[in-house]
Amino acid sequence: MDRVIYLEPGEEITSVLDKLKNAPEKSIILVIPKGSVILQSLVNLKLLSKRAAELEKEIALVTSDKTGRNLASLVGFSVYSDLKDKGKIKPKAPKIPTAPGVVIKTYAPSLERVEEPQPSRPPEKDSRPPIKPIKPSRPVIQFPSIPFGFWLALFLGAGMVLAIFYFLLTKAEVLLQVKTEQFSQSTDITVEQRANQVDIDNRIIPGEVKELEKEETKKREATGKKNIGGKASGTVVITNNFKNPDGSGSEFPLKANIEIKDKKTGKVFLTNSSVTVPPLTYSCDVTTGVCEPKPGTASVKVTAAEPGESYNIGPSQFSIPGLSTNSVFASSSENMTGGYDKFVSVVSEDDIKKASEEVAKELYNKGKEELKSKLGKGQKLLEGAVKQETLSATSNVSADTQASEFEIRVRVKISTLVVSEKDYRTLLSQFLERALPSDKRLVSSPSDSVELSLISYDSGSQTMKVKATINTKVAPKINEDRLKEAIAQKSPAEATAYLKSLSEIQDARIKLWPAWAKRLPQADKIKIKLTTL
Numbered sequence: 079m080d081r082v083i084y085l086e087p088g089e090e091i092t093s094v095l096d097k098l099k100n101a102p103e104k105s106i107i108l109v110i111p112k113g114s115v116i117l118q119s120l121v122n123l124k125l126l127s128k129r130a131a132e133l134e135k136e137i138a139l140v141t142s143d144k145t146g147r148n149l150a151s152l153v154g155f156s157v158y159s160d161l162k163d164k165g166k167i168k169p170k171a172p173k174i175p176t177a178p179g180v181v182i183k184t185y186a187p188s189l190e191r192v193e194e195p196q197p198s199r200p201p202e203k204d205s206r207p208p209i210k211p212i213k214p215s216r217p218v219i220q221f222p223s224i225p226f227g228f229w230l231a232l233f234l235g236a237g238m239v240l241a242i243f244y245f246l247l248t249k250a251e252v253l254l255q256v257k258t259e260q261f262s263q264s265t266d267i268t269v270e271q272r273a274n275q276v277d278i279d280n281r282i283i284p285g286e287v288k289e290l291e292k293e294e295t296k297k298r299e300a301t302g303k304k305n306i307g308g309k310a311s312g313t314v315v316i317t318n319n320f321k322n323p324d325g326s327g328s329e330f331p332l333k334a335n336i337e338i339k340d341k342k343t344g345k346v347f348l349t350n351s352s353v354t355v356p357p358l359t360y361s362c363d364v365t366t367g368v369c370e371p372k373p374g375t376a377s378v379k380v381t382a383a384e385p386g387e388s389y390n391i392g393p394s395q396f397s398i399p400g401l402s403t404n405s406v407f408a409s410s411s412e413n414m415t416g417g418y419d420k421f422v423s424v425v426s427e428d429d430i431k432k433a434s435e436e437v438a439k440e441l442y443n444k445g446k447e448e449l450k451s452k453l454g455k456g457q458k459l460l461e462g463a464v465k466q467e468t469l470s471a472t473s474n475v476s477a478d479t480q481a482s483e484f485e486i487r488v489r490v491k492i493s494t495l496v497v498s499e500k501d502y503r504t505l506l507s508q509f510l511e512r513a514l515p516s517d518k519r520l521v522s523s524p525s526d527s528v529e530l531s532l533i534s535y536d537s538g539s540q541t542m543k544v545k546a547t548i549n550t551k552v553a554p555k556i557n558e559d560r561l562k563e564a565i566a567q568k569s570p571a572e573a574t575a576y577l578k579s580l581s582e583i584q585d586a587r588i589k590l591w592p593a594w595a596k597r598l599p600q601a602d603k604i605k606i607k608l609t610t611l
Contacts, residue, residue: 080105080138082161087111091122095129104134109161110141117146123153248592248599252565252606254577255585256553258521263513264547266533267505269497271540276501278508283501286457287540288449289493291469292441298433299483300475302426310382310389310417312410314338314347314396318355318374320405327358327374330406338380338396338408345389347380347396347414355406382417389417425484427477434471437488442466445492456499460530460544464494465537495540503528506548514552521551521610553610554582562601569597584611 081103085094094116098106116122130137138156141147147157269285276283318330331354338347356374363369382389396408442464450459468490475484506528510520526549533543565573570588577586590598598604 080107082107082109084109085111085114085116087114089115091116091119091125094126098126098129098135098137099133101135105136105138107138107140107161110139110143110146112141112143112146114141114143114146117141117143117149120149120153123150123155127153127155248590248595249603250591250598250605251589252561252573252577252604253587253589253609254556254583254606255609255611256556257582257584258551258553258610260549261510261514261518261520261552262547262549263506263510264545265506265509267502267544267546269495269542269544271495276505278505281505281509283497283505285495285497285540285542287493288452288459288496289491290445290448291489291491292445292448293487293489294437294441295485295487296433296437296440297483297485298429298436300423300425300481301429302424302478303421304424304478304480305385305419305421306480307385307387307418307420308416309385310347310387310391310414311350312347312380312412312414313377314380314408314410316353316355316376316378316398316406316408318376318406319358319371320403321358321371327371329357329374330355332378332398336398336400337383338398340391340394340396342394343388343391345391346383347389348383350379350381353378380414382414385417386419387417390414422480423482424478424480425473425475429484430471430473430477430486433473433484433486434468434488437486438466438468438471438490441488441490442492445490446494449492449494453496457496458499458502458530459494459496460532460535460542462532463535463542464492465535467491467493493537495535495537495542497530497544499528502530502546506546510548510550517555518552519555521553523551523610526550551610556582556606556608558606559601561606562604565598566601566604567597567599573598 081101083097083101083106085108094108110117116126126137138158139147139150140158140161141150142159147159150157265281268280268282270282271285271287273282273284316330316332318327320328320330322328332349332352334349334352336349338349339345340347353376355376358374359372360369361372390413392413393411394409396410397404398406398408445466446459446464449464453459468488470489471486473484473486475481507520507522514520529547529549531545531547533545535542561577565576568576570590573588574586577583588598
């Protein structure tokens with residue numbers, strides 16, 4: 079009786095050969111599921127056929143896998159699509175003319191729907207109906223079998239080609255993000271108009287003089303006030319008590335417009351005319367022989383120094399500030415009269431001065447902005463390094479003149495010394511290179527800032543001293559050759575872990591080509607790219 083053996087879809091050829099060896103029956107039916115591993119390889123089917131011949135067993139295959147049936151037929155197996163017929167499986171070879179060296183096998187597919195056999199269900203009893211051979215519908219030519227050594231040599235050759243390909247063409251790109259730290263340095267720089275190039279040793283850079291003149295006329299309101307009212311006047315008596323060393327008196331002449339000052343209010347009056355005050359004299363009593371001094375007096379008209387009602391003062395005592403003696407003084411016995419107020423607007427000295435300063439400042443600010451707009455690419459103008467010179471300031475109305483407004487014309491000259499950003503960055507860059515620790519390197523970026531502050535500016539010689547402060551970043555120096563040697567031939571995971579363990583590395587990524595490569599190539603096939611935050 080035929081022995082039916084059900085195979086699993088993933089069952090290997092070694093397992094099938096063991097089952098074949100252990101089966102006592104000489105006629106065996108192998109039921110193979112569709113897509114089984116055995117049906118995928120011509121080598122597996124050849125090994126099965128060879129082993130069956132060695133064991134002197136007749137094997138038939140039952141499968142719904144059309145491709146598998148084709149391969150099995152080429153090897154020389156009897157193949158069927160189902161187990162429905164009861165007859166014993168003994169295929170009848172059709173009588174087809176053959177050429178020498180060619181073996182013909184046939185099979186015919188079933189037209190009925192094939193149900194996949196259940197390999198996991200063990201046969202209870204060999205009560206299944208015998209398989210009826212499928213009538214051949216077309217001949218299938220079997221080519222001469224290819225020796226196993228050929229396939230082995232083919233696989234080994236392909237492996238060697240892949241190994242050479244892997245060795246020669248595999249490459250790796252390592253992206254390293256290096257840790258950075260802030261670094262700031264300051265130094266003094268001299269800017270000179272006469273310098274032609276950057277002098278690193280003496281820290282001198284050239285400067286370019288920029289200057290312009292601006293003129294403008296502005297109207298301003300007069301804020302001064304003037305009293306043009308009436309001046310008070312009256313009469314005072316000049317008293318002369320002056321004594322010579324011998325006790326005698328002397329007349330005292332006074333010119334016109336001599337100031338006399340009210341001792342109480344401080345109001346000043348001026349004499350209208352010159353006057354000569356008689357000298358001090360003595361009056362003697364002949365009976366007693368006693369002499370009394372008698373001062374000399376003279377009256378003179380006076381007028382207030384300024385108009386205004388406040389000068390209408392009553393009888394007063396006056397001093398004469400211009401005299402070198404207090405023995406001559408004045409007094410009035412009547413009120414001063416005629417003073418009244420009348421105020422008008424006038425252009426004051428302060429108005430002219432203030433207007434000149436305001437217009438000059440406006441011109442200065444406009445001129446500075448104009449200078450900035452005319453700067454070349456990369457040139458910088460420092461605050462404080464601008465000289466302003468007022469060339470002229472004239473008013474169309476004189477000071478103390480009655481007017482409600484006036485015009486002021488101001489002309490200024492503005493000059494400065496500008497520096498080139500390229501020059502001072504070049505100097506600072508080389509200065510930093512010298513100041514850096516030996517194990518660090520500069521990491522320049524657009525975010526680096528340079529602050530320039532003016533120390534002094536000499537507009538005569540057109541030189542200035544500047545304090546320059548640069549804020550940048552530095553990173554550790556990386557020995558790329560040493561890193562390449564350290565990670566060569568490692569797996570990506572091992573190399574990444576090693577790189578991240580280094581204190582100077584923030585992050586590491588590895589790209590392999592081809593993508594299926596399992597290890598990094600030799601050091602000379604590794605390329606390292608450094609980036610920073």
